[in-house]
Amino acid sequence: NAGVMQNPRHLVRRxxxxxxxxxxxxxxxxxxxxxxxxxxxGLKFMVYLQKENIIDESGMPKERFSAEFPKEGPSILRIQQxxxxxxxxxxxxxSPETRRPTDTQYFGPGTRLTVL
Amino acid sequence: SQQGEEDPQALSIQEGxxxxxxxxYKTSINNLQWYRQNSGRGLVHLxxxxxxxxxxxxxRLRVTLDTSKKSSSLLITASRAADTASYFCATxxxxxxxxxxxxxxxxxxxx
Numbered sequence: 441n442a443g444v445m446q447n448p449r450h451l452v453r454r455x456x457x458x459x460x461x462x463x464x465x466x467x468x469x470x471x472x473x474x475x476x477x478x479x480x481x482g483l484k485f486m487v488y489l490q491k492e493n494i495i496d497e498s499g500m501p502k503e504r505f506s507a508e509f510p511k512e513g514p515s516i517l518r519i520q521q522x523x524x525x526x527x528x529x530x531x532x533x534x535s536p537e538t539r540r541p542t543d544t545q546y547f548g549p550g551t552r553l554t555v556l
Numbered sequence: 557s558q559q560g561e562e563d564p565q566a567l568s569i570q571e572g573x574x575x576x577x578x579x580x581y582k583t584s585i586n587n588l589q590w591y592r593q594n595s596g597r598g599l600v601h602l603x604x605x606x607x608x609x610x611x612x613x614x615x616r617l618r619v620t621l622d623t624s625k626k627s628s629s630l631l632i633t634a635s636r637a638a639d640t641a642s643y644f645c646a647t648x649x650x651x652x653x654x655x656x657x658x659x660x661x662x663x664x665x666x667x
Binding site: 444473475481482483484485488496498499531533544545546547548549550552 | 589591596597598599600601604644646654655656657658659660
């Protein structure tokens with residue numbers, strides 16, 4: 441059973457470009473969470489999604505950031521017009537449908553975004 | 557503001573010693589979890605303790621939870637060099653759907 445998969449693992453963008461980060465949850469999981477981690481800091485919650493629904497996006501910046509989890513395919517975190525401050529590691533986590541959303545989350549390896 | 561705050565921020569010990577990390581939080585919680593993160597990697601779930609539990613063990617790990625003091629501790633016994641990592645506590649509140657992480661304790665175990 442493959443774990444949570446994220447791609448790309450490393451992404452380099454120039455200021456003003458768009459970044460698309462993908463997350464495929466574990467098989468059987470229907471809850472997806474995105475977190476951002478700045479160097480030497482903990483993870484900051486960004487958004488919680490279920491299939492085709494955004495449940496909680498209270499951690500998402502109001503502009504340039506969006507997330508989706510379509511019926512088919514991976515969850516996408518999209519950052520438009522990236523700035524240097526967006527450079528960070530972005531982690532995706534998933535949890536099973538049968539559990540409470542706040543139970544154990546399984547993390548992917550992360551995507552490290554560098555904005556030049 | 558961050559829910560969980562770990563203490564100490566960094567800890568350096570010799571192999572074979574025990575390592576204790578503490579976590580404090582602010583609001584009522586459903587559960588508290590500890591994760592490990594090796595440098596440049598994703599998080600690995602270590603242990604979950606529910607709000608009605610006081611202590612839990614898993615191998616060399618021992619976690620305590622004191623809801624009256626809103627604090628938890630993670631004890632790693634007989635530490636190994638491979639335990640070198642950052643350790644995060646994470647809390648899930650009773651009403652929400654998100655997990656809040658602290659800033660982490662960086663543990664360095666010297667061989």
